[in-house]
Amino acid sequence: MRKLFNAAMITMITLLASANVMAEGSNEKLAKELISKYADSIIHASITFKISVEGPMADMIMPNGPQEKTQEATTTIIDPSGLAVASLSEVRPSSAMGAIEVQGASVKVNTEILAIKFIFPDGTEVPGKIVLEDDELDLVFIAPKNPLTADEKKRFKALDLTKAIKNQLSVLEEVVSVSRLGKTFRRVPSVSKQYINAIIKKPRLFYTPGFVNGTPAFNKDGEIVGISLKKKTSGGQMRISNMTIIRPLADILELVPQAKQEQNKKSE
Numbered sequence: 001m002r003k004l005f006n007a008a009m010i011t012m013i014t015l016l017a018s019a020n021v022m023a024e025g026s027n028e029k030l031a032k033e034l035i036s037k038y039a040d041s042i043i044h045a046s047i048t049f050k051i052s053v054e055g056p057m058a059d060m061i062m063p064n065g066p067q068e069k070t071q072e073a074t075t076t077i078i079d080p081s082g083l084a085v086a087s088l089s090e091v092r093p094s095s096a097m098g099a100i101e102v103q104g105a106s107v108k109v110n111t112e113i114l115a116i117k118f119i120f121p122d123g124t125e126v127p128g129k130i131v132l133e134d135d136e137l138d139l140v141f142i143a144p145k146n147p148l149t150a151d152e153k154k155r156f157k158a159l160d161l162t163k164a165i166k167n168q169l170s171v172l173e174e175v176v177s178v179s180r181l182g183k184t185f186r187r188v189p190s191v192s193k194q195y196i197n198a199i200i201k202k203p204r205l206f207y208t209p210g211f212v213n214g215t216p217a218f219n220k221d222g223e224i225v226g227i228s229l230k231k232k233t234s235g236g237q238m239r240i241s242n243m244t245i246i247r248p249l250a251d252i253l254e255l256v257p258q259a260k261q262e263q264n265k266k267s268e
Helices: 002-019 024-043 150-155 248-268
Strands: 042-054 067-077 083-088 099-102 105-120 127-136 140-143 174-180 190-194 218-221 224-230 243-247
Touching: 024 042, 024 174, 024 190, 024 218, 042 083, 042 174, 067 105, 083 224, 105 140, 127 248, 140 248, 224 248, 243 248
Parallel strands: none
Antiparallel strands: 042 067, 042 105, 067 083, 083 140, 099 105, 105 127, 127 140, 174 190, 174 218, 218 224, 224 243
């Protein structure tokens, strides 16, 4: 009975994932192609952290003191070395909060990262570490903590960021995201389609759809557009709660050399 339930559950999730893309021949073909090409580059990371607060209301907010929590974030592998990108606010929750007001008093939320593990769909875990953070872009680079074994090297399948679109997107243009569902749903690939509803050009170009943070977005031709991340004000707080944007690859690629340099430095 349990095997029957599991099979039915996996079938249902697969149908739900496919249903996120309109049931037209071209869309179905695109969904299958994107999953086949890129799903192995999207995996989860488990982050264990200690969260605490500072300020006059700290005892009221956390009467039992700092709390240890574990949550998962979606990551996209961008280099064969295992270097991956994710949404910083998904990895370090305090980055999405900054200083908050509680009954007129300013309270600062802090997050101390205790452990990070890459989690592959079959449950295999590889210890990880943060090598670079950019709070303004809501971007974090995560790399394997230790030198990869031969088997682990085969698992880290990188998404080629050089195959990006050459032209800007247009309002109401279709974009497609490839992600993975969580542990409860067997970490199966998921595809969803959205439309660009706004384009912001200054001070940095970005697009606004509604995808899972940390996942790559593609246009209808299967070309990578950028990475889905959160948008925050310069003060560090969310401009719009849970607002997801697409950061063009130019912003990501600009930081890759620095991230790889830090990755190599920390593994010496």
